[in-house]
Amino acid sequence: MNILIMNGSKSGSAIESRVSEIMSSVSEKGHSVKELLLRDMNYSPCRGCFNCWVKTPGLCVFKDDGDLLCREFLSSDIVILASPLIMGYPSALTKNALDRIIPLIHPYLEDVGGEVHHMKRYKKYPSLALLLEKSGDTDDEDIEIIKEIFERAALNLRSSLKFLRLTDSSVEETANEIIRN
Amino acid sequence: MKLSVINGSPRGASGNTATLLEHFKQGFLEIEGNSFDIINSIKNRPEFAEEKNMFLNSERLIIAFPLYVDAMPGSVKDLFESFETLKGKNPELKLMFMIQCGFPETHHTRFAARYCEKLTSKLGCTFAGAICKGGCEGLTVQPPALVDKVFTRFHQLGKEYGVTGELDSTILGKLAHPEHLTSENIAQVIPMVNNFLWDGMLKKNNALDKSFDKPFGEDL
Numbered sequence: 262m263n264i265l266i267m268n269g270s271k272s273g274s275a276i277e278s279r280v281s282e283i284m285s286s287v288s289e290k291g292h293s294v295k296e297l298l299l300r301d302m303n304y305s306p307c308r309g310c311f312n313c314w315v316k317t318p319g320l321c322v323f324k325d326d327g328d329l330l331c332r333e334f335l336s337s338d339i340v341i342l343a344s345p346l347i348m349g350y351p352s353a354l355t356k357n358a359l360d361r362i363i364p365l366i367h368p369y370l371e372d373v374g375g376e377v378h379h380m381k382r383y384k385k386y387p388s389l390a391l392l393l394e395k396s397g398d399t400d401d402e403d404i405e406i407i408k409e410i411f412e413r414a415a416l417n418l419r420s421s422l423k424f425l426r427l428t429d430s431s432v433e434e435t436a437n438e439i440i441r442n
Numbered sequence: 443m444k445l446s447v448i449n450g451s452p453r454g455a456s457g458n459t460a461t462l463l464e465h466f467k468q469g470f471l472e473i474e475g476n477s478f479d480i481i482n483s484i485k486n487r488p489e490f491a492e493e494k495n496m497f498l499n500s501e502r503l504i505i506a507f508p509l510y511v512d513a514m515p516g517s518v519k520d521l522f523e524s525f526e527t528l529k530g531k532n533p534e535l536k537l538m539f540m541i542q543c544g545f546p547e548t549h550h551t552r553f554a555a556r557y558c559e560k561l562t563s564k565l566g567c568t569f570a571g572a573i574c575k576g577g578c579e580g581l582t583v584q585p586p587a588l589v590d591k592v593f594t595r596f597h598q599l600g601k602e603y604g605v606t607g608e609l610d611s612t613i614l615g616k617l618a619h620p621e622h623l624t625s626e627n628i629a630q631v632i633p634m635v636n637n638f639l640w641d642g643m644l645k646k647n648n649a650l651d652k653s654f655d656k657p658f659g660e661d662l
Contacts, residue, residue: 306517307510308452315643319657332658348522349560350513357516367654368640370545372628377545382654383662398564406560410553413512 264294264439265337265387267330269344269355271300276394279428280343283392286436297333299354302326306357313364319382320364327361334362337387339423339442342411345394349403359414366417378417386418388442391425392435443607445470446500447480448493450507450518454483458578459506459542465593466540466573469600476604484517490524497525498532502570502607505558506540508578513554522561530566537562538609539572544579546631548618551576571609573599575617580639592617 264287270276284294304326312322321327334340342359344351367380391411393404408425415422423442426435447467451459460482467478481492497503507518514522539558541551555572562569581589595617602610623631644650656662 306452306520307515309457309508309510309515310453311643315640316647316649318644318649318652318655320655335658335662348519348526349564350519350522350557353516353520353523356511356513356519359511360516363511365658369636369653370632372625372632375622375625375628376549377547377623377628377632383656383658385662402560406553406557410513410557413550413553417512 262292262339262440263337264292265333265340266294266296266392267299267334267340267342267355267358268296269299269342269352269358270394271345271352271354274345274394276343276345276392276428279392279394279432282432283436283439286432287439290436290440292440295333295337297330297358299358302329302358304330304358304361307360307363311368314368318367321361327364330358330361331365334387335365335383339388339390339439341390341392341439343392346396346399346403346407349399350407351391351393373416373419378419381419386420388420388423389415389418390423390439390442392428393425394428443473443475443604444477444479444501445603446496446503447478448484448496448503448505448521449480449482450484450505450515450521452515452517453508457508458581459508459540461581462542462575462578462592462596463504463506463540465596466600466603469597469602470604472601473604484521487517487520488524490521493521494524494528497528497535500532500535502536502538504538504540504573506542506573509541509543509545509551509554512550513557525565529564533566535565535567536570536607537565537567538570540575541572542575542578544577546577546620546635547623548574548576548621571614573609573614573617576620580635583639583642 287294305323344355367382369380370377371380412422424438451457507514543550551574559569599613644653
């Protein structure tokens with residue numbers, strides 16, 4: 262199983278050690294796991310030009326690490342978005358990375374269960390999962406809102422959100438949940 | 443009445459968000475004594491000094507953005523993070539949002555709107571509503587009658603807001619139509635968007651035959 266962790270934490274975040282522990286645990290169980298430390302990558306925010314859909318289909322016109330994000334995302338079985346919660350949502354580093362994977366889908370629309378969504382460009386996309394570090398003001402409603410939004414994001418990829426876990430969950434349980442999926 | 447607006451669209455003054463805001467503004471300014479201040483591009487990362495200043499010194503503020511991957515664009519999230527230091531510093535602020543999306547159904551924007559309401563409570567302001575609108579992609583190529591109706595409603599909403607200081611729920615409801623589509627409507631809308639909007643743009647760029655390219659792996 263190919264596991265990708267997109268780590269959207271800022272330097273010194275407590276999520277870092279948790280990610281390392283989870284990576285060790287899934288590796289020991291024989292799975293391939295890779296981490297992209299987003300803060301060390303160079304990618305611009307998406308500017309919504311749609312050139313990746315209508316000019317250079319499937320490729321962003323920005324020549325930065327956006328291509329690497331797309332490539333790694335697509336070659337994974339599951340992508341874990343690991344991020345601290347800031348103002349009730351995963352970090353801007355994480356959101357900017359997600360915005361840059363839109364070249365992986367097609368602009369055409371289609372009917373998906375009675376709702377309009379974009380068509381797939383590739384046959385298969387990874388499952389999504391969230392590993393989140395609470396902030397002082399995080400409450401249950403924040404978690405519910407995030408879960409709903411990422412279920413929608415996964416639906417756009419014809420994938421699913423496999424789990425949302427907080428960093429205070431046990432490493433072993435999180436690792437087992439990744440592998441189960 | 444003074445209204446401040448932050449346009450969080452990465453396309454800035456040339457995007458659909460700006461166009462819709464312009465119609466709202468024109469209606470709002472029809473009322474004598476009203477004034478309107480807008481920041482049309484949020485590029486002052488990570489400080490966002492101008493935007494923070496607007497937040498702190500406004501009584502009424504709309505933050506507008508297009509839906510990106512089911513939420514606010516990453517650049518707008520960056521802005522929200524910069525507001526963390528402003529929590530509780532403008533309790534008098536009436537904060538509103540305008541969220542538009544390319545999908546024909548407005549329903550797609552509701553999840554981000556729920557987040558925006560929660561964000562407002564974290565900031566310690568009053569949530570004064572969200573203007574949600576689907577069907578905004580390709581406004582320039584949609585039939586003029588449809589587009590005019592949307593623009594007129596934004597104008598009416600702005601005018602009514604300019605009089606009452608409240609977002610009119612009836613106009614919000616009309617703007618949000620369709621919230622969902624029937625299967626018959628979906629069957630009509632999809633070819634229109636795919637053939638007129640996307641194929642038109644692909645043809646213009648000589649890229650129609652490459653539309654389904656898979657640059658990260660033909661077998662994937």
